[in-house]
Amino acid sequence: MPIEVVIFIEHIINGLTLGAFYALITLGLSLIFGVARLVNFAHGDIFMVGGYTLFLLLNLSGITLPYPLIVVLVVVVTALVGLLIERVVIHPILNRSWRVQAVATLGISIVLQNLALILFTSDPKQTPTIYSRQIIEIMDIRISVQRLIILVAVIFIFLALQWFVKHTQTGKAMRAVSQNREMCQIVGIDVPRIAMITFAISSGLAGLAAALMSPLFSVMPTMGSLLTLKALAAVILGGLGQVNGAFFAAFLLGLVEALFSGYVSYAYRDVVSFGLFVLILFVRPQGLFGRRVGL
Amino acid sequence: MKRRIFRLSLAVMALCALTLVAPVSAQDAEPIKIGLYAPMTGPIAFLGEGFQYGATLAIEDLGGEIEGHPLELVVVDNKCNPTDAVNAVRQLIEIEQVHVILGGGCSSATVAAQPIIAEGGVPAVSATSTSPSIYEGMGVGGNIWQFRVNPDDxxxxxxxxxxxxxxxxxxxxxxxxxxxxxxxxxxxxxxxxxxxxxxxxxxxxxxxxxxxxxxxxxxxxxxxxxxxxxxxxxxxxxxxxxxxxxxxxxxxxxxxxxxxxxxxxxxxxxxxxxxxxxxxxFWAAGLDPEHDQRFLERFGTPNSPHRGMSYYTTRYVIAEAIRNAILNHGEATPETIRQELKALSIDTPIGHIEFDDHNQAYPFGTIQTIEDGQPVFVGTIELRPIPRGDEAEAEATEVADEEAGS
Structure with missing residues (x-):
């Protein structure tokens, strides 16, 4: 196969793994926005909490836990952290203006980052697994098993989430709340409870992203900052509250970034991805998959 | 009664005289403040933390004082960002009123802080900022207060x-x-x-x-x-x-x-x-193995270029200038410390430190590699002044003329 084709395939794989990474973060952010109408600026920091949880679990003295069990534990811990944040901070401000909510979630972000700085210092922590070190080579393309796991996991999670919101009572309630919160309250759906469950699921998804991605990167207090902005861009691109749209927008973002930095320049990849974001909003203000509504 | 008052006055006078002639203890003498501005938060907070480790260890090795004056390290965060660097240096000069500044840990901060340092009149010593643009402004370039121990790129x-x-x-x-x-x-x-x-x-x-x-x-x-x-x-x-x-x-x-x-x-x-x-x-593990070991024992984390350079700059360059200022001028003020930095000529584990007319020092260049997962110190290279600006252009023209001629 010509080298140009091999390189192109490799760039596509890079874009898909990057997109899968963004998608896991975006799914959670989009879910929260859909149900609670809240932009959680601390979502990337919950991802960071997941990274440090993974670090702690991989370095338990005297015990070596299997990686799949560690992934489950990270998801549980981050879901619990999300639940705690929802109860303490989000729940009291659920019906307040977006300004109050923005300041509150930004506050959580600052607190979590500084807590991590105090507890773990600013030194990056490494969380390698046996899969991140295993390299598969096909047609001169080298890729770690960890990246393949991420690709498979994100598809599985997307399908599982689809099933959950369509076939379970809680999932149906989440969809109902995202469509008409007031009507749900009238018919007796416990909206705060649904918001709480959504927050836990979304935080668990951030934890899953951390457990899968951190072995390829480094864990540090600021690891989630830019990620929240990227995920937010994908949520808006996909159409606010459109979970499926946000999912595909995340992959689009990943592919654009990978192809641009692969063929043109890495330095301006964020400029290009956010430029694309502005351009699409200019043409379709409702996002790629959103519907135009009139007042 | 008169006799009693006379004896009492004598005793008080003797006490006063004793106080005057007694050596100044570290507690009595005015503390000397060393300001450190470095990235303590943000994406490269580990650099600032390393700078703090290095300066702290240097002050501990000096016994916490120089010529009876206790040393105080004042740390401010510059986030390795120009805006915060300007605020950080202003805080050190105007609010903390430090005698000398160490930092800024990264070139972006050091470049931005130059006008504030020049205006504030407090000597500042860079230990790791390698941007060549800093050189032009230092010493005869206009900012007599900025010094740089590390070589630039x-x-x-x-x-x-x-x-x-x-x-x-x-x-x-x-x-x-x-x-x-x-x-x-x-x-x-x-x-x-x-x-x-x-x-x-x-x-x-x-x-x-x-x-x-x-x-x-x-x-x-x-x-x-x-x-x-x-x-x-x-x-x-x-x-x-x-x-x-x-x-x-x-x-x-x-x-x-x-x-x-x-x-x-x-x-x-x-x-x-x-x-x-x-x-x-300009720093390598193995250049000063004893210090590397002590660093590891003290902080439980290994030495590194910014940690090591912060130590040597504080321990040998800043401390020596402060000591000479006290001995030669009777007091350590920003001006006397600056004069002594300018006059400094000292051998250190990172090479001989002496500032040129642009306040730039030329320590060792170092070469290091990794063999079997371990750092191996290959050796040092002598670094020397290089042609810059007009001089560099003249040299390039000369080379071009020579090539054309040949």
Whole structure:
């Protein structure tokens, strides 16, 4: 196969793994926005909490836990952290203006980052697994098993989430709340409870992203900052509250970034991805998959 | 009664006289404040933490005082960002009223702080900021208050570019997207080209970048013989992991910290990640092994370029200038410390420190590599003043004329 084709395939794989990474973060952010109408600026920091949880679990003295069990534990811990944040901070401000909510979630972000700085210092922590070190080579393309796991996991999670919101009572309630919160309250759906469950699921998804991605990167207090902005861009691109749209927008973002930095320049990849974001909003203000509504 | 009053007055006078002639204890003497501005938060907070470790250990080694004056370290955060650097230096000069400043830890901060330091009239000593642009403004350049212990990238590039060119025809350049990274590559590019090396790619990465694969795939496709990587430990460790994953088979030259003990700590799960990397710097593990060991024992984490340079700059350069200011001028003020920095000539473990008319020192250049997962100190290179500005242009014209003539 010509080298140009091999390189192109490799760039596509890079874009898909990057997109899968963004998608896991975006799914959670989009879910929260859909149900609670809240932009959680601390979502990337919950991802960071997941990274440090993974670090702690991989370095338990005297015990070596299997990686799949560690992934489950990270998801549980981050879901619990999300639940705690929802109860303490989000729940009291659920019906307040977006300004109050923005300041509150930004506050959580600052607190979590500084807590991590105090507890773990600013030194990056490494969380390698046996899969991140295993390299598969096909047609001169080298890729770690960890990246393949991420690709498979994100598809599985997307399908599982689809099933959950369509076939379970809680999932149906989440969809109902995202469509008409007031009507749900009238018919007796416990909206705060649904918001709480959504927050836990979304935080668990951030934890899953951390457990899968951190072995390829480094864990540090600021690891989630830019990620929240990227995920937010994908949520808006996909159409606010459109979970499926946000999912595909995340992959689009990943592919654009990978192809641009692969063929043109890495330095301006964020400029290009956010430029694309502005351009699409200019043409379709409702996002790629959103519907135009009139007042 | 009169006799009693006379005796009492005598006793009081004797006491006063005793107080006057008694040596000044560390508690009585005015403390000397050393201000440190470095990134304490943000993406490269580990640099500021390292600076604090180095300065703290230096003050401990000095017994916490110089000539009876207790030393006080005042730390402010510059986030490695120009706006915060300006605020940080203002805080040190105007609010904390420090006697001397160490920092700013990274070039972006040090460059931005220059006008404030010049205006504030407090001597500032850089230990690791390598941007060549700082040189022009220091000393005879106008800012008599700024000094730099570490060599800049241009000085190092003059010493190392020829060595890189010896076995390289095609090189890919990679750097962090900061004044440090951009300044380093800007210094190397013309010199490498002068030596006939083809530059196949030039990439800059923002601090804290997580995914380098797309750029690495492109670099691999351009088939370079070598890579020159200008990154600090944290980003460098992630970059090198992904470089190994992509499978780039080229010689790696580093102008950062890819062979330091701290880098090896970040890649402890696989120390072979930086196997064979050839590092050019102004600090190397093994230059002062005894100090490296003491650093590890004191903080439980290994020494590194910024940690080591912070120590040597505080311990030998700043402390010596303060001591000479007290001994030669009777007091350590910003002005007397500046005068003594200018006059300083001292041998240190990082080389002989003496500032030129641009307040630039020329310590050792160091070469280090990794063998079997362990840092190996290859040796030192003498660094010397290089042609700059008009002088550099004149030299280039002379070379061109010579070539045309031949």
């Amino acid at each position: 241009l000085i190092m590039a003059y010493a190392f570019a020829e060595r890189i060119a010896e076995g390289t025809e095609r090189i890919a350049l990679v750097a962090e997207n900061t004044d440090f990274g951009r300044g380093a590559l800007a210094s190397y590019i013309p010199l490498l080209q002068e030596h006939g090396v083809e530059i196949v790619s030039e990439d800059y990465f923002d601090l804290g970048t997580a995914d380098y694969r797309s750029a690495l795939t492109r670099i691999r496709a351009s088939r370079p013989d070598a890579l020159l990587v200008v990154m600090t430990e944290r980003d460098g460790s992630t970059f090198m992991r992904q470089l190994r994953e992509v499978g780039i088979d080229a010689t790696i030259y580093s102008r950062g910290t890819l062979t330091s003990p701290l880098f090896l700590e970040y890649t402890a799960d696989d120390p072979t990640i930086s196997e064979g990397v050839l590092e050019f710097s």
